[in-house]
Amino acid sequence: MIHGFQFCSNGEEFVYRVLKDGEIEVISHTDEDFDDFFPYGDYPDHFPELQIALRSEPYDSTKAEDALLYQGVFGLDDLSDSETLRAIEVAKKTWDPYKLERLDHQQDCTDTELLRCNGCAPFCQTTPSKCCPNPKCTAEVDYVIDAYELELSADEPPLEIPEKIIRVPTLRVVAIHEDEGARDEELWGGVWVQLIFQLCAECGCVVVSNQCT
Ligand SMILES: [Zn+2]
Numbered sequence: 132m133i134h135g136f137q138f139c140s141n142g143e144e145f146v147y148r149v150l151k152d153g154e155i156e157v158i159s160h161t162d163e164d165f166d167d168f169f170p171y172g173d174y175p176d177h178f179p180e181l182q183i184a185l186r187s188e189p190y191d192s193t194k195a196e197d198a199l200l201y202q203g204v205f206g207l208d209d210l211s212d213s214e215t216l217r218a219i220e221v222a223k224k225t226w227d228p229y230k231l232e233r234l235d236h237q238q239d240c241t242d243t244e245l246l247r248c249n250g251c252a253p254f255c256q257t258t259p260s261k262c263c264p265n266p267k268c269t270a271e272v273d274y275v276i277d278a279y280e281l282e283l284s285a286d287e288p289p290l291e292i293p294e295k296i297i298r299v300p301t302l303r304v305v306a307i308h309e310d311e312g313a314r315d316e317e318l319w320g321g322v323w324v325q326l327i328f329q330l331c332a333e334c335g336c337v338v339v340s341n342q343c344t
Contacts, residue, residue, distance in 0.1 A: 132306055132308070132328055132337075132339075133145075133147060133155055133337070133339070134178070134308070134326055134339055143159065143264075144159060144264055144338045144339060144340045145157075145159055145338075145339040145340075146158040146159035146264055146265055146336050146337070146338050146339070147159075147336065147337055147339075148265075148334070148335055148336040148337065149335075149337070158265050158266075158267075158336055159264065159265075178308075192205055192209035192210075193209045193210060193211065193214060194214065195210065195214045195215075195217040195218035195221050196221060198210050198214075198218060199218055199221060199222060199225075199250060199252060200252055200253065201252065201253060202250040202251065202252050202258075203250070203251040203252055203253060203254045203257075203258040203259075203304075204253070204304050207246070207247060207250070215243055215246070216243075218246060219242045219243065219246050222246055222250065226249075226250070230249045230250070231245065231249070233245065253307060254307075254325065254327065254342055255325045255342040255343065256342040256343070257342070259302075259304070259327050259329065259340050259342075260302070261300035261301065261302045261303075261329075262297050262298050262299070262300055262301070262302065263298050263301050263302055263331040263333060263334060263336065263338065264338060265331065265334050265336045265338075266296070267334065268298055268301070268331060268333055268334040268336070269333055269334055270298040270299055270301045270331070270333040270334070271298060271299045272296055272297070272298055272299075273297050273298055273299045274297050275294060275295070275296050275297065276294065276295040276297065277294055278291070278292060278293050278294040279292050280292070298333075301331050301332045301333040301334075302329040302330065302331055302332075302338055303329060303330055303332060304327060304328070304329050305328050305329065305330045305337075306327075306328040307325060307326065307327055307328070308325070308326040308328070309325050309326075324341055324342075324343050325341065325342045325343065326339060326340075326341050327339070327340050327341070327342065
């Protein structure tokens with residue numbers, strides 16, 4: 132698992148593929164500029180080396196508590212109607228209240244729709260896209276978002292947003308790095324960081340994105 136410490140200043144994913152043991156090819160952001168304020172104070176070169184161990188954990192996708200715990204990875208489709216209703220009650224007791232507030236476009240949503248739209252555990256902010264960003268990925272193109280200009284304010288030139296190719300979903304979450312108080316806590320100037328590693332089933336690249344609270 133590699134995190135592109137020097138490539139993560141532009142808010143996009145870091146994409147690479149493994150060539151052989153100990154050698155990778157960086158696919159994304161090799162030609163972009165760093166932000167003016169990068170690196171931030173105390174920005175680390177690398178994470179501390181840690182030993183890890185793998186262990187299996189019980190998970191029952193038909194049970195409300197378990198399904199909510201990994202909703203962003205496996206969804207809620209295995210819940211029966213009665214377990215879905217129970218999941219709504221569990222969410223009301225355990226979610227941050229803001230996730231249960233209806234946004235303007237959600238005023239007509241049922242509780243079940245709100246549960247499906249707003250739940251994203253174990254991810255901090257949102258469920259990451261399952262569409263591979265590798266421009267050379269051989270996965271089928273689903274649709275294309277045309278280039279457009281984003282108006283910022285009257286005295287600023289519009290931001291040019293390039294065309295974006297969206298492929299069919301091929302990414303699967305294989306690991307999450309969460310730190311609980313070591314150095315990478317300071318990665319973005321003091322905020323807590325979650326790194327998400329996804330593997331593309333089509334081109335084999337690894338996509339690393341980050342979320343923070
Ligand atoms: Zn791919």
